[in-house]
Amino acid sequence: MQLKKYTDYALRVLIFTGLKKDGELASIKEISEVYNISPNHLGKIVFELNKLELLETIRGRNGGIRLAKAPEEVNIGLLIRRLENDFNLLECFNRGADHCVITPACTLKHVLNKALHAFFKVLEAYTLKDLIENEQELKALMGIASE
Structure with missing residues:
Protein backbone atom coordinates (compact mmCIF):
# COMPACT_ATOMS: atom_id res chain seq x y z
CA MET A 1 0.00 0.00 0.00
CA GLN A 2 1.28 3.44 -0.85
CA LEU A 3 -0.06 6.77 0.31
CA LYS A 4 -0.57 9.50 -2.26
CA LYS A 5 2.02 12.27 -2.55
CA TYR A 6 -0.77 14.63 -1.52
CA THR A 7 -1.01 12.90 1.87
CA ASP A 8 2.77 12.78 2.23
CA TYR A 9 3.02 16.52 1.52
CA ALA A 10 0.14 17.30 3.88
CA LEU A 11 1.97 15.48 6.67
CA ARG A 12 5.14 17.41 5.84
CA VAL A 13 3.26 20.73 6.02
CA LEU A 14 1.88 19.77 9.42
CA ILE A 15 5.31 18.70 10.67
CA PHE A 16 6.81 22.00 9.50
CA THR A 17 4.08 24.14 11.04
CA GLY A 18 4.13 21.97 14.17
CA LEU A 19 7.74 22.99 14.74
CA LYS A 20 6.80 26.67 14.90
CA LYS A 21 6.23 28.01 18.40
CA ASP A 22 3.81 30.44 20.00
CA GLY A 23 1.67 31.04 16.94
CA GLU A 24 4.68 31.83 14.72
CA LEU A 25 3.62 31.83 11.09
CA ALA A 26 5.08 29.78 8.28
CA SER A 27 4.72 30.52 4.59
CA ILE A 28 4.00 28.27 1.66
CA LYS A 29 7.14 29.66 0.02
CA GLU A 30 9.25 28.70 3.04
CA ILE A 31 7.79 25.17 3.15
CA SER A 32 8.18 24.84 -0.61
CA GLU A 33 11.86 25.70 -0.42
CA VAL A 34 12.58 23.35 2.48
CA TYR A 35 10.89 20.33 0.90
CA ASN A 36 11.44 21.27 -2.76
CA ILE A 37 7.72 20.97 -3.51
CA SER A 38 5.79 23.19 -5.92
CA PRO A 39 4.22 26.16 -4.10
CA ASN A 40 1.10 25.74 -6.25
CA HIS A 41 0.71 22.15 -5.11
CA LEU A 42 1.31 23.17 -1.49
CA GLY A 43 -1.33 25.89 -1.84
CA LYS A 44 -3.95 23.24 -2.63
CA ILE A 45 -2.82 21.15 0.33
CA VAL A 46 -2.88 24.13 2.70
CA PHE A 47 -6.38 24.97 1.46
CA GLU A 48 -7.53 21.42 2.25
CA LEU A 49 -5.85 21.39 5.68
CA ASN A 50 -7.55 24.70 6.41
CA LYS A 51 -10.93 23.21 5.43
CA LEU A 52 -10.20 20.30 7.78
CA GLU A 53 -9.53 22.92 10.50
CA LEU A 54 -5.97 21.71 11.00
CA LEU A 55 -4.33 24.88 9.71
CA GLU A 56 -5.21 28.50 10.20
CA THR A 57 -4.46 30.81 7.30
CA ILE A 58 -3.81 34.50 7.82
CA ARG A 59 -4.06 36.64 4.72
CA GLY A 60 -2.17 39.79 3.95
CA ARG A 61 1.36 41.05 3.75
CA ASN A 62 2.34 39.66 7.14
CA GLY A 63 0.17 36.59 6.75
CA GLY A 64 1.01 32.95 6.69
CA ILE A 65 -0.13 29.65 8.09
CA ARG A 66 -0.01 27.99 11.49
CA LEU A 67 -1.50 25.00 13.22
CA ALA A 68 -5.09 25.49 14.24
CA LYS A 69 -4.85 22.75 16.88
CA ALA A 70 -2.24 21.63 19.35
CA PRO A 71 0.02 18.92 17.86
CA GLU A 72 -1.31 16.36 20.34
CA GLU A 73 -4.82 16.90 18.94
CA VAL A 74 -3.88 15.99 15.35
CA THR A 127 -0.35 12.32 16.84
CA LEU A 128 1.54 15.15 15.22
CA LYS A 129 3.24 15.69 18.58
CA ASP A 130 4.82 12.22 18.25
CA LEU A 131 6.14 13.12 14.79
CA ILE A 132 7.90 16.25 16.02
CA GLU A 133 9.40 14.94 19.26
CA ASN A 134 12.88 15.13 17.73
CA GLU A 135 12.31 18.85 17.22
CA GLN A 136 15.93 20.01 17.31
CA GLU A 137 17.07 17.45 14.75
CA LEU A 138 14.15 18.26 12.43
CA LYS A 139 14.76 22.00 12.72
CA ALA A 140 18.45 21.55 11.94
CA LEU A 141 17.64 19.49 8.84
CA MET A 142 15.11 22.06 7.65
CA GLY A 143 17.25 25.08 8.43
CA ILE A 144 14.78 26.44 10.97
CA ALA A 145 16.42 28.52 13.68
CA SER A 146 15.98 27.14 17.19
CA GLU A 147 15.14 29.51 19.95
Missing part, protein backbone atom coordinates in the same frame (compact mmCIF):
# COMPACT_ATOMS: atom_id res chain seq x y z
CA ASN A 75 -4.35 12.22 15.01
CA ILE A 76 -2.27 10.80 12.16
CA GLY A 77 -4.52 7.81 11.43
CA LEU A 78 -7.67 9.92 11.27
CA LEU A 79 -5.93 12.46 9.05
CA ILE A 80 -4.78 9.81 6.59
CA ARG A 81 -8.29 8.35 6.46
CA ARG A 82 -9.62 11.81 5.55
CA LEU A 83 -7.00 12.54 2.91
CA GLU A 84 -6.90 9.17 1.21
CA ASN A 85 -10.03 8.12 -0.61
CA ASP A 86 -9.20 4.67 -1.91
CA PHE A 87 -8.43 1.78 0.37
CA ASN A 88 -9.55 -0.87 -2.09
CA LEU A 89 -6.44 -3.01 -1.97
CA LEU A 90 -7.94 -5.52 -4.36
CA GLU A 91 -10.54 -5.34 -7.06
CA CYS A 92 -12.92 -7.36 -4.87
CA PHE A 93 -12.85 -4.66 -2.16
CA ASN A 94 -14.89 -2.54 -4.53
CA ARG A 95 -18.48 -3.72 -4.35
CA GLY A 96 -19.91 -4.59 -7.72
CA ALA A 97 -16.51 -5.20 -9.28
CA ASP A 98 -16.30 -8.93 -8.66
CA HIS A 99 -14.53 -10.09 -11.81
CA CYS A 100 -12.53 -12.78 -10.09
CA VAL A 101 -14.01 -16.28 -10.23
CA ILE A 102 -12.86 -17.21 -6.72
CA THR A 103 -14.31 -14.13 -4.97
CA PRO A 104 -17.13 -16.06 -3.24
CA ALA A 105 -14.66 -18.46 -1.58
CA CYS A 106 -11.55 -16.30 -1.36
CA THR A 107 -10.14 -15.46 2.06
CA LEU A 108 -7.41 -13.15 0.76
CA LYS A 109 -9.73 -10.14 0.87
CA HIS A 110 -10.46 -10.87 4.55
CA VAL A 111 -6.75 -11.15 5.38
CA LEU A 112 -5.98 -7.87 3.61
CA ASN A 113 -8.95 -6.15 5.24
CA LYS A 114 -7.65 -7.27 8.64
CA ALA A 115 -4.18 -5.95 7.73
CA LEU A 116 -5.68 -2.61 6.67
CA HIS A 117 -7.47 -2.28 10.02
CA ALA A 118 -4.22 -3.08 11.84
CA PHE A 119 -2.43 -0.43 9.73
CA PHE A 120 -4.90 2.23 10.84
CA LYS A 121 -4.90 1.04 14.43
CA VAL A 122 -1.15 1.71 14.56
CA LEU A 123 -1.47 5.10 12.83
CA GLU A 124 -4.30 6.15 15.14
CA ALA A 125 -1.97 5.63 18.12
CA TYR A 126 0.16 8.58 16.92
Whole structure:
Protein backbone atom coordinates (compact mmCIF):
# COMPACT_ATOMS: atom_id res chain seq x y z
CA MET A 1 0.00 0.00 0.00
CA GLN A 2 1.28 3.44 -0.85
CA LEU A 3 -0.06 6.77 0.31
CA LYS A 4 -0.57 9.50 -2.26
CA LYS A 5 2.02 12.27 -2.55
CA TYR A 6 -0.77 14.63 -1.52
CA THR A 7 -1.01 12.90 1.87
CA ASP A 8 2.77 12.78 2.23
CA TYR A 9 3.02 16.52 1.52
CA ALA A 10 0.14 17.30 3.88
CA LEU A 11 1.97 15.48 6.67
CA ARG A 12 5.14 17.41 5.84
CA VAL A 13 3.26 20.73 6.02
CA LEU A 14 1.88 19.77 9.42
CA ILE A 15 5.31 18.70 10.67
CA PHE A 16 6.81 22.00 9.50
CA THR A 17 4.08 24.14 11.04
CA GLY A 18 4.13 21.97 14.17
CA LEU A 19 7.74 22.99 14.74
CA LYS A 20 6.80 26.67 14.90
CA LYS A 21 6.23 28.01 18.40
CA ASP A 22 3.81 30.44 20.00
CA GLY A 23 1.67 31.04 16.94
CA GLU A 24 4.68 31.83 14.72
CA LEU A 25 3.62 31.83 11.09
CA ALA A 26 5.08 29.78 8.28
CA SER A 27 4.72 30.52 4.59
CA ILE A 28 4.00 28.27 1.66
CA LYS A 29 7.14 29.66 0.02
CA GLU A 30 9.25 28.70 3.04
CA ILE A 31 7.79 25.17 3.15
CA SER A 32 8.18 24.84 -0.61
CA GLU A 33 11.86 25.70 -0.42
CA VAL A 34 12.58 23.35 2.48
CA TYR A 35 10.89 20.33 0.90
CA ASN A 36 11.44 21.27 -2.76
CA ILE A 37 7.72 20.97 -3.51
CA SER A 38 5.79 23.19 -5.92
CA PRO A 39 4.22 26.16 -4.10
CA ASN A 40 1.10 25.74 -6.25
CA HIS A 41 0.71 22.15 -5.11
CA LEU A 42 1.31 23.17 -1.49
CA GLY A 43 -1.33 25.89 -1.84
CA LYS A 44 -3.95 23.24 -2.63
CA ILE A 45 -2.82 21.15 0.33
CA VAL A 46 -2.88 24.13 2.70
CA PHE A 47 -6.38 24.97 1.46
CA GLU A 48 -7.53 21.42 2.25
CA LEU A 49 -5.85 21.39 5.68
CA ASN A 50 -7.55 24.70 6.41
CA LYS A 51 -10.93 23.21 5.43
CA LEU A 52 -10.20 20.30 7.78
CA GLU A 53 -9.53 22.92 10.50
CA LEU A 54 -5.97 21.71 11.00
CA LEU A 55 -4.33 24.88 9.71
CA GLU A 56 -5.21 28.50 10.20
CA THR A 57 -4.46 30.81 7.30
CA ILE A 58 -3.81 34.50 7.82
CA ARG A 59 -4.06 36.64 4.72
CA GLY A 60 -2.17 39.79 3.95
CA ARG A 61 1.36 41.05 3.75
CA ASN A 62 2.34 39.66 7.14
CA GLY A 63 0.17 36.59 6.75
CA GLY A 64 1.01 32.95 6.69
CA ILE A 65 -0.13 29.65 8.09
CA ARG A 66 -0.01 27.99 11.49
CA LEU A 67 -1.50 25.00 13.22
CA ALA A 68 -5.09 25.49 14.24
CA LYS A 69 -4.85 22.75 16.88
CA ALA A 70 -2.24 21.63 19.35
CA PRO A 71 0.02 18.92 17.86
CA GLU A 72 -1.31 16.36 20.34
CA GLU A 73 -4.82 16.90 18.94
CA VAL A 74 -3.88 15.99 15.35
CA ASN A 75 -4.35 12.22 15.01
CA ILE A 76 -2.27 10.80 12.16
CA GLY A 77 -4.52 7.81 11.43
CA LEU A 78 -7.67 9.92 11.27
CA LEU A 79 -5.93 12.46 9.05
CA ILE A 80 -4.78 9.81 6.59
CA ARG A 81 -8.29 8.35 6.46
CA ARG A 82 -9.62 11.81 5.55
CA LEU A 83 -7.00 12.54 2.91
CA GLU A 84 -6.90 9.17 1.21
CA ASN A 85 -10.03 8.12 -0.61
CA ASP A 86 -9.20 4.67 -1.91
CA PHE A 87 -8.43 1.78 0.37
CA ASN A 88 -9.55 -0.87 -2.09
CA LEU A 89 -6.44 -3.01 -1.97
CA LEU A 90 -7.94 -5.52 -4.36
CA GLU A 91 -10.54 -5.34 -7.06
CA CYS A 92 -12.92 -7.36 -4.87
CA PHE A 93 -12.85 -4.66 -2.16
CA ASN A 94 -14.89 -2.54 -4.53
CA ARG A 95 -18.48 -3.72 -4.35
CA GLY A 96 -19.91 -4.59 -7.72
CA ALA A 97 -16.51 -5.20 -9.28
CA ASP A 98 -16.30 -8.93 -8.66
CA HIS A 99 -14.53 -10.09 -11.81
CA CYS A 100 -12.53 -12.78 -10.09
CA VAL A 101 -14.01 -16.28 -10.23
CA ILE A 102 -12.86 -17.21 -6.72
CA THR A 103 -14.31 -14.13 -4.97
CA PRO A 104 -17.13 -16.06 -3.24
CA ALA A 105 -14.66 -18.46 -1.58
CA CYS A 106 -11.55 -16.30 -1.36
CA THR A 107 -10.14 -15.46 2.06
CA LEU A 108 -7.41 -13.15 0.76
CA LYS A 109 -9.73 -10.14 0.87
CA HIS A 110 -10.46 -10.87 4.55
CA VAL A 111 -6.75 -11.15 5.38
CA LEU A 112 -5.98 -7.87 3.61
CA ASN A 113 -8.95 -6.15 5.24
CA LYS A 114 -7.65 -7.27 8.64
CA ALA A 115 -4.18 -5.95 7.73
CA LEU A 116 -5.68 -2.61 6.67
CA HIS A 117 -7.47 -2.28 10.02
CA ALA A 118 -4.22 -3.08 11.84
CA PHE A 119 -2.43 -0.43 9.73
CA PHE A 120 -4.90 2.23 10.84
CA LYS A 121 -4.90 1.04 14.43
CA VAL A 122 -1.15 1.71 14.56
CA LEU A 123 -1.47 5.10 12.83
CA GLU A 124 -4.30 6.15 15.14
CA ALA A 125 -1.97 5.63 18.12
CA TYR A 126 0.16 8.58 16.92
CA THR A 127 -0.35 12.32 16.84
CA LEU A 128 1.54 15.15 15.22
CA LYS A 129 3.24 15.69 18.58
CA ASP A 130 4.82 12.22 18.25
CA LEU A 131 6.14 13.12 14.79
CA ILE A 132 7.90 16.25 16.02
CA GLU A 133 9.40 14.94 19.26
CA ASN A 134 12.88 15.13 17.73
CA GLU A 135 12.31 18.85 17.22
CA GLN A 136 15.93 20.01 17.31
CA GLU A 137 17.07 17.45 14.75
CA LEU A 138 14.15 18.26 12.43
CA LYS A 139 14.76 22.00 12.72
CA ALA A 140 18.45 21.55 11.94
CA LEU A 141 17.64 19.49 8.84
CA MET A 142 15.11 22.06 7.65
CA GLY A 143 17.25 25.08 8.43
CA ILE A 144 14.78 26.44 10.97
CA ALA A 145 16.42 28.52 13.68
CA SER A 146 15.98 27.14 17.19
CA GLU A 147 15.14 29.51 19.95
